[in-house]
Amino acid sequence: MINSLAYTSLERVSLNLQSxxxxxxxxxxxxxxxxxxxxxxxxxxxxxxxxxxxxxEALALRYEVFHREMLGKKALHGVDVDEFxxxxxxxxxxxxxxxxxxxxxxxxxxxxxxxxxxxxEFMMGNIMQQPGVKxxxxxxxxxxxxxxxxxxxxxxxxxxxYMAVTEAKLLFGCATVKTDxxxxxxxxxRYFEEEGRVFANFRTRPTLAFTMPMLSYFLDEVRGxxxxxxxxxxxxxxxxxxxxxxxxxxxxxxxxxxxxxFQCIDFLTILQREDLxxxxxxxxxxxxxxx
Numbered sequence: 001m002i003n004s005l006a007y008t009s010l011e012r013v014s015l016n017l018q019s020x021x022x023x024x025x026x027x028x029x030x031x032x033x034x035x036x037x038x039x040x041x042x043x044x045x046x047x048x049x050x051x052x053x054x055x056x057e058a059l060a061l062r063y064e065v066f067h068r069e070m071l072g073k074k075a076l077h078g079v080d081v082d083e084f085x086x087x088x089x090x091x092x093x094x095x096x097x098x099x100x101x102x103x104x105x106x107x108x109x110x111x112x113x114x115x116x117x118x119x120x121e122f123m124m125g126n127i128m129q130q131p132g133v134k135x136x137x138x139x140x141x142x143x144x145x146x147x148x149x150x151x152x153x154x155x156x157x158x159x160x161x162y163m164a165v166t167e168a169k170l171l172f173g174c175a176t177v178k179t180d181x182x183x184x185x186x187x188x189x190r191y192f193e194e195e196g197r198v199f200a201n202f203r204t205r206p207t208l209a210f211t212m213p214m215l216s217y218f219l220d221e222v223r224g225x226x227x228x229x230x231x232x233x234x235x236x237x238x239x240x241x242x243x244x245x246x247x248x249x250x251x252x253x254x255x256x257x258x259x260x261x262f263q264c265i266d267f268l269t270i271l272q273r274e275d276l277x278x279x280x281x282x283x284x285x286x287x288x289x290x291x
Contacts, residue, residue: 019079023056027086031055034089034112037161043097044151046158048107049090058090058104065141070178070262080139087113091158093142093151102143103151105159108136109166118174121257122204122268130201132169135162140241152244169273174257174266175242175250184237185256185265186218187226191234192252192267194226202270204253212258212265219255245269 023029031052038047049055062080067073085106093103108116116136118124127134137159142151163171177188192198206212226234238246253268 016077019077022079022081023059026081026083028052028055028059028081031086034109035162035165037158037165039157039161040096041154041157043095044102044154045094045096046154046161047092047094048158048162049092054092054101055085055090057101058092059085061101061104061143062139062141064143066139066262069144070264082117084108084115084117084138087115089162091155091162093154093158095146100143102146103155104139104141105137105155106139107159107162108138109162109168110134111166118172118268120207121174121210121259121266122206122253124204126202126204127170127172127253127268127270130170133167134170134172135159135166135168137171137173147240149240152240156244156248163273171271171273173269175245175252175269176259176262176264176266177237177239177242177256178264179237180212180258180260180263180265182212182214182218185212185215185258186222187230187234188237188265188267189215189219189255190222190226191231194231195246197246197250197252198254199251202251202253204268206255206257210257210259210266212256215255215258242267242269245271 029052031049033048033050036048036050038045040046049058056079059079059081060077063078066080067078068075087108089107089109091105091107092101094100095102110133116124117138118127118136140155142155159171162168177184179185222230248271250269250271253270256265256267258265
């Protein structure tokens with residue numbers, strides 16, 4: 001009979017082999033950055049991943065946040081990786097004292113690929129026909145010990161620098177809200193509409209696979225102006241990253257997609273470079289000609 005310690009060791013070996021297979025399958029061992037940026041702010045370094053070891057560490061942080069925290073998986077180690085990671089750049093924040101990655105954001109630029117994660121969840125025709133270079137943001141996460149406003153600001157600083165280098169005009173990505181209740185989804189959709197955040201030229205619909213059952217029913221229920229209580233409920237649902245998007249002028253594509261795997265909803269979030277809140281650019285001391 002295999003004792004519990006031996007079983008744990010076998011389980012760890014199996015998980016390591018699974019992670020190795022996933023990394024090889026998605027060509028992580030051949031990864032090279034498309035754009036390199038680097039700067040320092042106080043105790044942190046902001047940069048794009050420049051080698052395979054850094055990318056593996058970023059993927060491990062994503063596993064910790066998305067799989068262990070959000071899904072409650074028990075395995076202590078793993079990677080969160082998919083077919084898009086090889087084509088993307090990966091923005092990271094390192095704590096200089098420990099040399100550990102404490103934040104990451106995936107950057108997928110139309111200069112290098114036309115394969116976007118958002119196309120799995122949304123019908124992207126209105127977005128793809130917009131002029132100029134486009135930048136998809138995704139897989140944002142911050143280590144649980146560093147979830148303060150400064151880390152979100154530093155991620156935005158890195159995004160701003162990346163935009164300046166690539167001359168990106170339009171940013172988009174999925175803003176995740178941790179709920180799979182269609183009532184919550186309907187309330188947030190109406191809230192964004194009342195806030196004037198949904199524009200016809202950016203309107204999208206979820207793909208069939210990511211359409212939320214019963215959402216249309218609850219959208220019909222939430223008609224007319226929201227009450228103060230309903231507005232407060234909607235605002236309470238917004239996670240910090242989504243609030244950050246809104247503060248810098250984001251618009252929404254309309255009703256959200258339903259992610260069954262992660263038991264959450266995603267709103268397609270769009271940011272036009274010329275409409276970004278100018279305080280963001282001044283805060284990061286970018287030249288006005290770069291906006």
